[in-house]
Amino acid sequence: MPVYIIRRLGAGLVLALLVTFITFLLLSTSFEDVARTILGPSATPEVTEALIAERGWDRPVFVQYVDWLVNAAQGNFGVSVYTSLPVGPTVLQRLAVTLSVIIPALILTVILSTILGVWSASRGGAVDRLAQGISLVGYIVPGLLLAIGLVVIFAVQLKWLPATGYTPPGEDPAAWARSITIPVIVLVIGGVANMAAQVRGRMIDELRRDYVRTLRTRGTSTTSIVLRHALRNAASPALTVMSLEFIGMFGGALIIENVFALPGYGSFAFNASLQGDIPVIMGITAFGVLLVTGVNLLTDLANGWLNPKARVH
């Protein structure tokens, strides 16, 4: 197992190197644009070139990348070319905001999806149709529309929850809970719509298997069959869906962060890309790749724990 983990981490590292290098390569065409943005529209070409030279952006791309890599390996991701804020701490700060929304959303998604999926798969009939209906509605209602609707009701009309903004949990846990409530609900509805269907499908497959019939003939209770046997077997693919859901929520977070003005990772990445803030984009890419690699590794390890057949020795 340790060898497997080391191998996976190694592969993740290679992936991070590749992705960051390609990103840097793509960004390298924008150095002049960034210099112009810093200097304003009336800067002369001479001044622009001087700035490019001063920042070392005229050096070969590979040299610049290695330079970035060496610094990044030491935890120094540079500073934003526009705000002068250090990239590493800022990315972590933004990531913390997004994670503080996504993690509760994911936990709730898993719980609700499991309940809904298991319930509809094991009961069938009207219950199943109802659960599928809920899933379908969650799937077709756009998250943005839902977010705006919930804000109008709970923030603007009832004033129970804030319409925009974010309070860190360390500062005021109650205010934090209020600030993430609507974003979490929006993410959960979208997530449950997707994941509950997956759990349901897997559970139906499992409940049709021979071992379930055997267990039934031995008089094992339905609850035990569903929860102790079928669910455990169905959990493995559900975990994979969960990891995809987690990564997908980062994409969804961009819209959510914009609508709720949350200072998160998605909006940070979006603005950095719009401005061409090269150090920030590089930092975001590096953290993003490491996060995805880490989540995938954890998913595989959890899968191995749940399902002996998936175990890697």
Added chain:
Amino acid sequence: MSTFRTDRRARRLAVLPAAALAAALAITGCAGSPSPAATDSAAPIEEKDLAVAAVSAPNSLDPAQVVDGQQMFVWSSILDTLLRKSPETGELEPGAAEAWEYNEEGTELTLTLREGMTFSSGDPVTADAVAATLLRSKATPGSVQSRLAAVEDVVATDDLTVVITFSHFDPQFLDNLAQGPGAIGDPATMDEERTATDPVGSGPFTLDVAKTVPGSSYVLTKRDDYWDAENVPFKTLTVKVLQDPTASFNALQAGEINAATVQSQLVAQLNPDQFTITPNEAVAVAYLNILDRGGETWPALGDKRVRQAINLAIDREGVLKGLFSDMGLVTTQLVSPYGAIYDESLNETYEYDPEAGKELVEEAGYAGETFKIPSTFLSTTIEPVLTQAFSDIGLTLEWVAVPPQQAQSAARSGEYGLYYQILGFNSDSADLATTIGPAGFGNPRAYTDPTLDKLFGEIDSTVDFEAALPAYQELNEYVVDEAFVAPIVYMGANWATGDGITYAGKANTLSTIRLFAVTE
């Protein structure tokens, strides 16, 4: 056509309503005869907490790096500027400098600072501090540097007198002193790291670092020892970065902010008992810039008839109603309607007449020509309209997608003969210079002709704005007649304010707290 009142005496400038446009405000200027006016003093009123929505977060707060546009809300509240502008008229007013005077040639400017100003650190604001800031900004690559290009030296002749010498008269310099180039930093801390994020300034507020989330919300606390504290009716200032107009509207309705621009179609949803709506019909101009006016690469664009045909092909009224919710005014001019150069009668020059346009194109022999034009995030909504307009006069537009960060480069690359632009008003002296002047960023091919040379020659050598006004007006008329650009509409903005706060921006909408007043 347009029905707004023109205030001939007003100088104007404005701030763009969108983040992407903020950079467009980089140039300003207006060389008026300096006549310091007394600062307004208001009757004592209860101080409020102002919470305003801004579409863009400030970049660096370093005086050498500050950017105008809505980024000003934060930095101009921490850093004082040497001059100010009246929100209503756009006239220059004293700021940290209470008087200013040019020599006859406009190559030497003497600024007299007011007494008793202090930085938030307690250190006095001296002429040395002003000189040090200006010289540092001139030497530091950044957004301010190019606007100090004409400055040769800055000398403090005594504690309160600063003398700036220039290589040549810069008609836009005084207006610049009310913006980024006029920001004063504290020399004792200016080179420290904190200057980018939490500078020591002499402005009305200090940044509350603990409550501020950079890029998201900025909380500032009033300095009671500010020299003009009695005219700052706000205890705190919160600038909330809300890029999404719906988020901004929701925050306003939920009471999380009390000042924001609101889309026209949403105004009716606001409770009139709770909010005051102040429309401003012209804060920016949307226009099709003809980059290759000399016809070097696209001979068709060098032909006046084709340029005029393009102007005739655009249904400005339709664009205003369909794309801008009727919030704004149609125009054939680049200059602000609140300024002294603007001539309402010129707006009748190009009434919508695609048939006439088509005839002009055919007469010129350029029917069937195709032009590539950058498709940017600013142009996406208007692209079908412009494509149709060109098609109506027998020309073809081919939109080429350009990423936002490469938009500026695309305009300068020489690969395109046309470019759709939205530009916030800056000042009477800057607006034509930036798009028509030979060194303007809106004229990347540095096009000029004998008439332009003559008029800009006169403008650049006349220190008194009033004396230069006839040349500015002639230039404006010439630009319209030659159709060097195809202005489409003046974009407007609706400000909604609550909690007894009102919005006062008209001819000048520089994003400072001076745009807001307290009435209750």
